[in-house]
Amino acid sequence: MLFFNYLYWHYVIAPVEIVKLLKNYSIATSRKFLIFGHLKTLFYPWHRLRVSDVAKPKNITDRVANVAVEAYIRLVAAIIRMTVVLFGVTVQITILFLFIVIFLAWLMWPALVFISLAKGITIIF
């Protein structure tokens, strides 16, 4: 009877829990890399630094220079944020891939055990 209980757990209960685990890890990864947050604030100034806070423009040339420098700072900030976003997306995809592998391995586990044992014994003997 315990054997049937195990089968029920293995093929009905556990797969649902694996999906829940995937959901938890996806949410955690999304939060950790702040994917949506960084995309929303992609071109925001880096730590709210503005050139005009440091160098007050005295004439039109200064103003143009300030705008150029600020655009450059924002671009660099965007690149840094985008790097984090891409890294986060990569991690998300990796997690998804791993979970799919784990999920499939879970469903095929009895067969996998048999194949693995057979292969191991064959290699030795």
Place this chain on the structure above:
Amino acid sequence: MYFDLKKAHIYKALIFDKLFSVSLLRFASIIFVSLGILAGSAYLFTQQQNLLWSIITKFVPEDALVLLKNTDTQPLKDYADEYAQNLESYSATYEIASFAAPIFEPYFWVAIFYILSPIGASFLFVNIFFEFYLKKTIARDPKNLAGFLDYDSAFVMNNAITISNRLKENEISTDSLFIGIVDYEPSEIIFMRLGVSPKHLKKLLADSLGLNWSLLSKFSLYGKKNLSEDLMNLLVRANETRVKENRDHISVTDFLAPLFDLNPIFKQLVIDQDLDKTDLTTLSAWHEGNKARIDSKKRFWRIQNLIKSPPIGAEWTYGYPLTLANFTRDITLPIKKSGKEIPMVNREKELAEMQQILAQHNNANILLVGEAGVGKRTIVAKLAEKTYGGKTEQQLNYKKILELDITLATSSSKYRGDIVNTLTELLKEAARVGNIILFIRDLQNFVGESEGLGKVDITGVLIPYLQSSQLQIIATTDSVGYHKHIANNSAVATSFSKINVEELGKIEVFKIIADMAVEIEAKSELFFTYGAMKTVVDDADKFISQAPFPEKGITLLHEVAGYVQAQRRALVTTQDVHEVITKKTNIPLGAISASEKKKLINLAEEMHKEIVGQEKAVSVVVQALQRLRSGLAKEGKPAGVFLFVGPTGVGKTLTAKMLAKHYFGSETRMIRFDMSEYQNKDSVDTLIGSLELNQPGRLITAVRDNPFSVLLLDEVEKAHPDILNLFLQVFDEGWITDAFGKKIRFDQNIIIATSNAAANYIREMVRQGIDPSMQKEKVVDVFVSESYFRPEFLNRFDEIVIFHPLTRDHIRKIADILIHKLVKRLEEKGYYYKPDEDAIDYISNVGFDPQFGARPMNRAIQDKIETVIARKILEGTVKKGRDFTLKVEEIE
């Protein structure tokens, strides 16, 4: 309701454990998985290193190497045969190579990996199946109580059934359940918390029930058996506890409270530890709470555990707090470093309110009002933990809470203009950075007209930021500070949302103390019994009035831990807590020693050595002390409230002093108020303080500074009626509130009021040969009819004690006592005075006045005897070391 363990889901877990030995399974899974991983690593290593080749090349000549490189191991064997006799190293290599060659081959390890890993992983899955499915409480039939048992309680019930069978009971009794709990190793911690060692317990049960433990300890799956009515009742009540606490399972600790009612052996055991059923319920609730917290932390895959730290780059859209860093402390730093959750009990309401207010667009500022030590800072730290972890409102997530040190900021210059500029810059920066919530402690020191050391009025600087949406500020203050400095300043008061932080109740404080005790246990080798934890809370509540909960409880807990550690012991018991409190207060607590018992029983005799006559008064006082020490005094009221009435100079004050000496350890533990000084209505302010004049009251200060003392109210009938009304509440409730809103407790004071009211009536009764003590109602009638006291005032005394006028005999005895006190004093200085009877008679005549009683006696001894002795010492007629006496003519 019924009970059938076999039909419960949890029974499968018991069968599984019996068949497969879960601990062995767990061990096997670890070993196999580890070996599998090891095999995989070895495969990679051997493939990379070609290990066999590197060993062989150390020992075998080059031509053989060429051969070996291109063939399998057989040539090596042939080669080794040829050189075996001469070259030991070759033979060693041969042996290694032929026998152990496979372990140096990658294929070997691949095979081991293929075999061990799936076996190990399968064991692991079976383990997970057991832990997370079989052991889960699933109640398919809500009428079957067994369906609600958790694994431990199911194991214990099964144990009980087995034991019942071995004891040949017709029905399973509560005794069997008790034995089942004792016999289950994980339950040992519960009994240790109760202060009972499992060894002692087993002996107790062996003696009471005639058990042989060695025969009982074999676990087996049970056959069907009926439960006794008591046991069924127990299970029903355990289930009710489960429902009340909103849990899905019945645990072992749920059995304890009903077992107290239904099993006399367990009941006596608990009572012997000075505990009761309520304590078992509290212990159970705390134990379950702890277990749930530990289980929750272990489940690392839960979303709450996965999102503990803030995201990468959360701060990139906010500014740098460069100047602020010099004048603030980041409250989230200790949280980041320790990674531990800040424990907080019963402040969820305040925390939720704070988050709601801070998330507002305007006036998002909070003022926490509460006494120092109630936990305002802990609430702010908890909020910091939530914002750091992103577990609060979206507008607050990932914000930092910085504690602003205004004193440091204002000490940067002595000019007010500079100070204002510094503060303005700091606030401007905080607003500009964008993710800062400023925390200001003791705001009352920085608002209002009061200037002084460390105080400056920053209202002007603060208000624009309080009223804007750019910055959020949390400030703390106490009740007195709020009413004095902030409430009247409408601009400041209206900019804050006030949240009162009240002192926690004993139940909440117990949870804090218990959790903290567990933390201390983890760092030291101490173990706190439940009784010790409970006594910390009870004794802190009764005997420490200078600070509120939880601070006073926490302080006492650390003191007790330090005390026990200094004695190099490991177990902290109730007695240790009592000893620490006794050292602080001089009040004897805890178990009464044999010598103390003897002293209490003979106390009347002891007191009569100094108090002459007044048998009834002494008897009343002694009885009160005996009740107090036996723990029978009423909770929440003063330890005793007495009215001593009688003529002047008959021993009323002396009796009060004796009471202070015998209960509080010294005659000096007495606060005396001459109530004739409080005859005006304004005197109430003198006693309880004045907010307008910012003056604390004399009574309040005296009692606060001396909480364990006799409070003597002399000539109470002379006090203004408003003063007597004040004491109505003190006598009844044991506390009053001073002018500043602080509660002052009198439950550790013995209050004695003295009065000469109706003295003449009492004298007349004595003259007529009537004992006033036996006609107390008549004396009380005089008090009321002559308007000395109102009936409701008289009603609040535990006892009205009538002191008799002194007789001649009494006077002589008093003279004798006082003269012998003088003799002792002189002896200490080396002079041996032998008073004769005539001298004592003379002194008793001159030292007594019908109007003033025995009061002039001391003066008479001083004038008549001491003066003469002093003169004789100076003249040289009285010398040290020699006896002398004084004739009546010399002292007249």
